[in-house]
Amino acid sequence: MPTESTAILLVSCPDQKGLVVSMANFVFQNNGNIVHADNHIDAEMGLFLMRVEWELDGFQIAKDEIAARFAPIAEQFKMNWSLHFSDRPQRIAIMVSKYNHCLYDLVLRNASGELPGEIALVISNHIDLEPVAKQFGIPFHFFPINRENKREQEQKELEILASHEIGLVVLARYMQVLSAEFVSTMPNRIINIHHSFLPAFIGSRPYHQAYERGVKLIGATSHYVTEHLDDGPIIEQDVIGISHRDSVEDLIRKGRDLEKITLARAVLLHLKSRVLPYGKKTVVFS
């Protein structure tokens, strides 16, 4: 874990020879020191995916020129790519409904320095959690949503996200489906926590379904949000054992810990630029 400021490149492109050396050369020839390079090849799709992280200290290209200088390499290899800086904290919006456990969890991790970035605002379709946001001095925006006003309210939400330069939206048990339009404005920048081991128990009552089915483990799944419900690229999953003694309420209670941890891990991985989504999947450079 470098304490120095670093730059990170995430790239994906058709596989061919010379990709690793090209990436490494870009860093080396500009006097950079690579702290971590890792790549993956999806043989089925013929896709090369890579993450390179190097120290900015001593690097001969100024931070705001790196992208322009890397662009020709990216073009040559037809790369999808993104550039990140460890010392440029992302601005985060958290969307919630009535459950407070994931909100508290994220805010406390952020306050302790464990989760980088700045939690710039909390958005909710209910007023209930305003006191929690206020307790930590975070602006709270209330957008009640019904069938009639959904388009209009989402538009306002997008405006507020834009005006705050939000880079990541975290759905921390937000119990309202986002429209395809909303989702498409922030591709791979909205992370959701689903309270089941997807693809089991899609929908809104997974703990009840798990109880009915008599499973012996329950799970949680954090994933990027796409326009299809509970179907986005998975970042992290975890499970915990249950028994016949556990009521639905016990499942909900045990599930809260899973939800908190699985969501926090995904958010941390994303903020450290360790997740590279492609197709319906992710590469997690951990």
Next chain:
Amino acid sequence: MPTESTAILLVSCPDQKGLVVSMANFVFQNNGNIVHADNHIDAEMGLFLMRVEWELDGFQIAKDEIAARFAPIAEQFKMNWSLHFSDRPQRIAIMVSKYNHCLYDLVLRNASGELPGEIALVISNHIDLEPVAKQFGIPFHFFPINRENKREQEQKELEILASHEIGLVVLARYMQVLSAEFVSTMPNRIINIHHSFLPAFIGSRPYHQAYERGVKLIGATSHYVTEHLDDGPIIEQDVIGISHRDSVEDLIRKGRDLEKITLARAVLLHLKSRVLPYGKKTVVFS
């Protein structure tokens, strides 16, 4: 874990007062020493479920009269019940197709004394695993099955199971759906291993489905077989982490360990009379 011979009663009945004391009294008044008593109430169904295990040494009712002596109590409380003896090993049939890992696993656990009971025969719809059975001196019966002969072959299998007084059938990666007729002859006495975390990925290619979906964990589920595919009462489930580096072949390899362990645990729990199926679920007295 008592090393002495014990008797075990598994009962389920409508909940009412006096059930625990009635069960305990039956043992005590006949001079038995209870080594373990555990009960559960399914409040939703109003159902009382209990397991009582006591030492036979000193018990004043002869083994083969216990059932008759317990019957009036069972009748009084409208109990579903079964009586088991730790020193009367069950006779087991293992049904397999072409994969050998679960077969080897069960046979070796049995040989080491870890898995009680007697593996009396191996039945297969393929000839491939005959050498494995022979290696351990277990009779192997080959019943090739196609659409035309399925009914007839299953009939022969049932006959051979009956003639060997088989008490438990283990489907150790048997890649053929048993008919409802077959299943109904041995309710809650056929255990299957499904190579996914049910109810995710029902059907015959769960690892391929898991790979396509990009999940971060894969699972295995052991359950009693009912006439509905992959829908019987679950006994045991487990999962293991995977990553983007894992190909379908890696999932299959990692899954083998899950399958072996999850199946062996379920079989052991069943053989120790620790599983009480009711409705679509099980109580596991562990």
Next chain:
Amino acid sequence: MPTESTAILLVSCPDQKGLVVSMANFVFQNNGNIVHADNHIDAEMGLFLMRVEWELDGFQIAKDEIAARFAPIAEQFKMNWSLHFSDRPQRIAIMVSKYNHCLYDLVLRNASGELPGEIALVISNHIDLEPVAKQFGIPFHFFPINRENKREQEQKELEILASHEIGLVVLARYMQVLSAEFVSTMPNRIINIHHSFLPAFIGSRPYHQAYERGVKLIGATSHYVTEHLDDGPIIEQDVIGISHRDSVEDLIRKGRDLEKITLARAVLLHLKSRVLPYGKKTVVFS
């Protein structure tokens, strides 16, 4: 999980016949309905250990007379025993030093109703966490401790615990060893969280030790406090995987989740009267 009020008896005594029936009879003959009875025999020590829980509704003995009425049975069998009521919430004191994660975790679980009982006060040898206690309206007591004043300060702490009728003390990362005298006043009523998988890495720097040793898992252990450091009866343990990429700081970060969850589970089990310590061990009736 009964929603009705229940009584719970925890007993341990030399094993002999008739114990289960005597316990069950006490409930039944006074018109009680057992919701859960479970026993264990430690064959090596010849010890019988049992937990019985029954509904108070309809029970013919008044709550404050139950103990007196059960005493003769306890005497007959030489039982160690305790009586608990699900509707009589325990009063809890949390002792902390500078780390806030376990304190926040317990307070939030309590506020959400997940953790029963009343957190009556927070005691600390540092002033740092006073704002957290105040944020939730919990009285905070500051007792700085050094070699000279330890005896005196502990005496004051004991007085304040007594005056608040505290039934359970939780050491939520309290970085100060309690004296044997202090511990002896509350046997099996002080729960500590140790940030390692005991008995590995005893002492004050387990994450550093784990990093030095190059282990691939780190753990946490919650246990009752005895006069011997990190040696009390274990209630709950858990682990999480780490890799060569994890620095000491990463271990500390990952460990915080372990600590929170492992401590909260132990406290919940204790508050539900599901833990029966005996000798150097515990029976956890889960």
Next chain:
Amino acid sequence: MPTESTAILLVSCPDQKGLVVSMANFVFQNNGNIVHADNHIDAEMGLFLMRVEWELDGFQIAKDEIAARFAPIAEQFKMNWSLHFSDRPQRIAIMVSKYNHCLYDLVLRNASGELPGEIALVISNHIDLEPVAKQFGIPFHFFPINRENKREQEQKELEILASHEIGLVVLARYMQVLSAEFVSTMPNRIINIHHSFLPAFIGSRPYHQAYERGVKLIGATSHYVTEHLDDGPIIEQDVIGISHRDSVEDLIRKGRDLEKITLARAVLLHLKSRVLPYGKKTVVFS
């Protein structure tokens, strides 16, 4: 997972700029296609550690000349390094005593193609497992060891290992401490399975110790053997939950699964050249 033949370089050296690009260049300039490159920096030790794997197909240096051609680079950067080929299976010796579960497990994994390499011989200080080796057609060598003949017998073992060109020795529950002299002949090429979560419960009776201590999890640890007992670099660890119901025998039974899986994973990682030991630790490129 490349199905093509690949070459793998494992290197460690003092960290400096240009290491990744030098490694990648060596492959690229000779027309190789990198399938996986991953590096790690141990900041404390100032050490750079890397694994590079590339396809041999099309690579312009003949296999048996690669080492000589890479040597100057290695010298330039003062690298410790080793070169491996995925299609050159290692020759493996398994050392056992009386327990057969790990032996069976490794042999069956090897037979199924899951574990690459050739199990060339089984060595034991007891005669008991000769039938198992014979069952699978593997030569069995019996070297009874006592205080007097230990030096002499080990010498013979080393000769037989050398004559069979053994590249990896697996101690599959070999209950005899190897001398420092023996160990020093095969540094980082002897893998042991210890039946505890090291560093807890060092020595010969970890399950008994775990039972006495009343832990709630038991573990297993696979590690390279060094001259200090149970202190070598750890490759893999795993745990499983236990309860008060588990006797020492249950711990031994549950532990067998842990031992088998933890050992097999470590052996597989080693055979795939994914483990890079340094100092008292390992980097596992997984």
